[in-house]
Amino acid sequence: MPLLSHFMHHSFQTLAQKAHIDGIGLHSGSQVNITLKPTSQTGITFIRTDLDHFSIPADFKHIKSTFHATVLGEGEAIISTPEHLLAALWGTGITHCDIEIDGPEVPILDGSAATWCDLIKSAGIVPLPGKRPIWKIQQPLRVEDHGAMMLALPYPGLRLTVATDFDISYLPQQLVDFEMEEISFSEQIAPARTFTLEQWIEPLRAQGLIKGGSTENALVLGEKEASSALRFPEELARHKALDALGDLSLLTSSQGALLQAHFILIRAGHGLHFQWMKAARDSLSPFITAI
Numbered sequence: 096m097p098l099l100s101h102f103m104h105h106s107f108q109t110l111a112q113k114a115h116i117d118g119i120g121l122h123s124g125s126q127v128n129i130t131l132k133p134t135s136q137t138g139i140t141f142i143r144t145d146l147d148h149f150s151i152p153a154d155f156k157h158i159k160s161t162f163h164a165t166v167l168g169e170g171e172a173i174i175s176t177p178e179h180l181l182a183a184l185w186g187t188g189i190t191h192c193d194i195e196i197d198g199p200e201v202p203i204l205d206g207s208a209a210t211w212c213d214l215i216k217s218a219g220i221v222p223l224p225g226k227r228p229i230w231k232i233q234q235p236l237r238v239e240d241h242g243a244m245m246l247a248l249p250y251p252g253l254r255l256t257v258a259t260d261f262d263i264s265y266l267p268q269q270l271v272d273f274e275m276e277e278i279s280f281s282e283q284i285a286p287a288r289t290f291t292l293e294q295w296i297e298p299l300r301a302q303g304l305i306k307g308g309s310t311e312n313a314l315v316l317g318e319k320e321a322s323s324a325l326r327f328p329e330e331l332a333r334h335k336a337l338d339a340l341g342d343l344s345l346l347t348s349s350q351g352a353l354l355q356a357h358f359i360l361i362r363a364g365h366g367l368h369f370q371w372m373k374a375a376r377d378s379l380s381p382f383i384t385a386i
C-alpha cells in the first residue's frame with residue numbers, strides 16, 4: 096500500500112514510535128546516525144546529540160545558506176541538506192517530530208526521499224489533538240533571478256508546477272504538474288534522485304562539496320548518457336519538486352500549518368526558494384493569512 100500524500104491532512108500527526116537509520120552526508124562525506132522520535136511539541140526539531148543536544152527548529156528563520164543544499168543553523172551548530180527528509184515528513188503529514196542527529200548533515204541515502212518515506216511508514220503515524228492552521232497565499236508573489244522564476248498564486252489546494260531546462264542533449268526540457276492532494280507523494284515524487292551534470296563535479300569538489308557523492312546516491316548526467324536508468328522520464332523535474340517541498344516546509348512547519356497555493360517554478364533551486372520565502376515573510380500580512 097503506498098503512503099498517500101498528506102499535504103492537506105487536517106490533523107496534527109506524529110510517529111507511533113522512534114525510527115533509526117544511518118548513512119553518509121552528500122557534501123560532508125561524514126557518517127551520521129539519525130533517529131526520528133515522536134513528540135507532543137508542534138514542529139520539526141533537529142537535535143545535535145554530538146553538541147550537547149543543541150536544538151535547531153526546522154524553520155525558515157534558521158536558514159543559514161542555500162549554496163547547492165539548504166543549511167539550517169544557529170551559531171556553530173548546523174544541519175546541512177535536510178530538504179529530502181523535510182519533504183518526506185510534510186508529504187506523510189508528520190507535523191510533530193524530534194530528529195536526533197550526531198553530525199552536521201542529514202544522510203543522503205540513495206539521493207531521494209524514498210527511504211525516508213519507508214522509515215516513517217514502518218514507524219507508523221498517529222494523530223494528535225488539534226487542527227492544523229491554514230496559510231493561504233492571498234495575492235500573487237513572484238521572484239526572479241538570472242532567468243529563474245518562482246511564482247505563487249492563490250489556489251484552493253496545494254499545486255506544484257515545475258519546469259527544468261538543462262543543457263543535456265538526450266534529455267528534453269521537463270515539466271511536472273502535481274495536484275498534491277491527488278498524488279501519492281511516496282510513489283510519484285519521493286523516489287526522484289539528486290542529480291548533477293558530470294561537468295559540475297570537479298568545480299563542486301574544488302569548493303569542498305560532494306565529498307560523499309557517488310553514483311550510488313546521485314544521478315550523474317554525462318555528455319552522452321546518465322550513470323543509471325532514469326526512474327521517471329522527468330526525474331529531474333520531480334527531484335526539483337522534492338527540493339521545493341522540503342524548502343517550503345520551512346515556512347509553515349513551526350506551526351504545523353497547511354499551505355494553500357499554486358507554486359510555479361521555472362529553473363528554480365534552493366537560493367530562489369529562499370528568496371521567495373523571504374519575500375513572503377517580509378510581506379506576511381498582505382500575502383498570507385493564518386485561519
Ligand SMILES: [Zn+2]
Pocket residue numbers: 178179289334337338
Ligand atoms: Zn535534492
